[in-house]
Amino acid sequence: MIIVYLIKKYSWIYQTKRVAIIHIILGLVFSILVIFLFYLVLWVFVMHRKTLHGFFFHFKTGFFICLSLYLIVVLIVYSYYFFRSWRESLLNEERLKLETLALQYESLKNQVNPHFLFNSLNVLTSLIERDKDASIKYVKQLSDVFRYVLDQNVRELVPVETELKFIESYKFLQNIRFGNNFHIETNIKEKNFLMVPLALQILVENAVKHNEISTENPLTIHIYDDDDYLYISNNLQPRGNLPDSNQIGLKTLDFQYEFLAKRKMEVLNADNQFIVKLPKINT
Numbered sequence: 092m093i094i095v096y097l098i099k100k101y102s103w104i105y106q107t108k109r110v111a112i113i114h115i116i117l118g119l120v121f122s123i124l125v126i127f128l129f130y131l132v133l134w135v136f137v138m139h140r141k142t143l144h145g146f147f148f149h150f151k152t153g154f155f156i157c158l159s160l161y162l163i164v165v166l167i168v169y170s171y172y173f174f175r176s177w178r179e180s181l182l183n184e185e186r187l188k189l190e191t192l193a194l195q196y197e198s199l200k201n202q203v204n205p206h207f208l209f210n211s212l213n214v215l216t217s218l219i220e221r222d223k224d225a226s227i228k229y230v231k232q233l234s235d236v237f238r239y240v241l242d243q244n245v246r247e248l249v250p251v252e253t254e255l256k257f258i259e260s261y262k263f264l265q266n267i268r269f270g271n272n273f274h275i276e277t278n279i280k281e282k283n284f285l286m287v288p289l290a291l292q293i294l295v296e297n298a299v300k301h302n303e304i305s306t307e308n309p310l311t312i313h314i315y316d317d318d319d320y321l322y323i324s325n326n327l328q329p330r331g332n333l334p335d336s337n338q339i340g341l342k343t344l345d346f347q348y349e350f351l352a353k354r355k356m357e358v359l360n361a362d363n364q365f366i367v368k369l370p371k372i373n374t
Contacts, residue, residue, distance in 0.1 A: 093121060101233065113355075122161040123287075126154055131333040181209065187350050190343045191247070207331065214267050215249040229267055235260040247351065248372060255279065255314070258291050265299065272309040279316050284371040285322065287347045294367050298325040316371070324366040344369075 097117070101110045129151045134140050143317045147154075209234060218226035239257045243249075256276060275295065295312055300327065304310045312325045341358065348356045348370055357368040 093117060096284075110350055114165075118161075126157045126161075129157075130154060133234055136298065162284040178299040184349060187247070187347065189300065190346050193258050193339060193343050208277055210268055211264070214264075218267070225267075232263045234258045236264065240292075246288050249288045249372075250282070251284055251286050252282050254286055254288065254291045258295065258314075261295060269304050269310075274303050274309065274311040275314065276311065277314045279314065279321075281316060281318075283374055284321075285374055286369060286372060287344060287351065290344055291323065291368060293344060294323045297340060298365070300309070301329060302326075303328045303330045319371055321371060322366060322368055324364050327360070327365050 097114055101113065130153065131146075134143070134146055134150070140146070164240065213227055215229055218229055228251065236257070239260070249269065260278075262273075265273045291314065298310065298312055302308075302310050308328045310325060310328070310356075313323050341356075345356045349356065352372045353369040354370040358372065359366040359368070
C-alpha cells in the first residue's frame with residue numbers, strides 16, 4: 092500500500108532520485124517496525140518472557156532474513172512499476188511525435204488549401220501588375236512561411252523569438268491581403284522561454300479563418316505574456332459562413348503542452364475576446 096501510494100504521488104520518470112530515497116527510507120522504517128513488533132509478540136506472548144534481555148540475540152537471524160525477504164519483494168515490485176512507467180513514457184513520446192506530425196500537417200494544410208493558394212496567387216498577380224518590388228518581397232515571405240513549416244519536423248520546442256520572427260512573415264502576407272484591417276500586436280516582456288513550434292501560426296490562422304475581417308470590422312490579434320503564460324487573444328467577430336472545424340490544431344497543441352510543460356493550455360472567452368494561454372517552457 093505504501094509503494095502504490097508513493098508511486099501515485101511521485102513520478103518515477105521525472106522525480107527518480109526523490110522517489111528512490113523516499114521509498115527506501117519509508118519502506119525500511121515501516122518494515123523494520125513490523126518485523127520488530129512481530130518478534131516482540133512472539134517473545135512476550137509465545138515464549139512468555141518478562142524482559143527484553145536476550146531478545147535481539149535470539150531473533151537477529153530471523154530478523155535479517157525477514158528484512159532480506161522484504162528487500163527482494165521491494166526490488167521486484169519497484170522493478171515492475173519502474174518499467175511500467177518507463178513504458179508509458181515511451182508510449183507518450185511516440186504519441187507526441189504523432190501529434191507533432193498532425194500539427195505540422197494541419198499547419199501545412201492551412202497554407203496549401205485551395206483558398207489560401209487562390210488568395211495568395213490573386214494577391215501576387217495584382218502586385219506584379221502594380222509593384223514589382225513588392226511582389227518579389229511577397230514571394231520571399233511566402234517561401235519563408237512554407238520553409239519554416241517544413242523545417243519543424245525535427246523540433247519539439249523552439250525559442251519564442253523564432254516563432255515571433257516567423258509570425259512577421261505570416262503577418263506580411265495577411266497585411267497584403269487585408270491591408271490595414273488586419274493587425275498583430277506583440278508585447279513580450281521576457282523572451283527567455285521555449286514554445287511548441289507552429290503554435291502561434293495555428294492560433295493566428297484560426298483567428299483569420301473564423302472571424303470577419305473588413306474595414307468595418309478589423310481583426311486585431313494581441314500576443315503578450317506574464318510570468319507564467321504566453322497569451323494570444325483576438326476580438327470576436329464570427330463570420331457568417333464559418334468553415335467546418337475539427338479543432339485538431341487546438342487539441343494537438345493542448346496535448347503537446349500538457350506533455351512538454353506538464354501544464355495544460357487554457358482557452359477562454361471573455362469580454363468579447365477569444366484568448367488562448369500557452370504555458371511558458373523554461374530553457
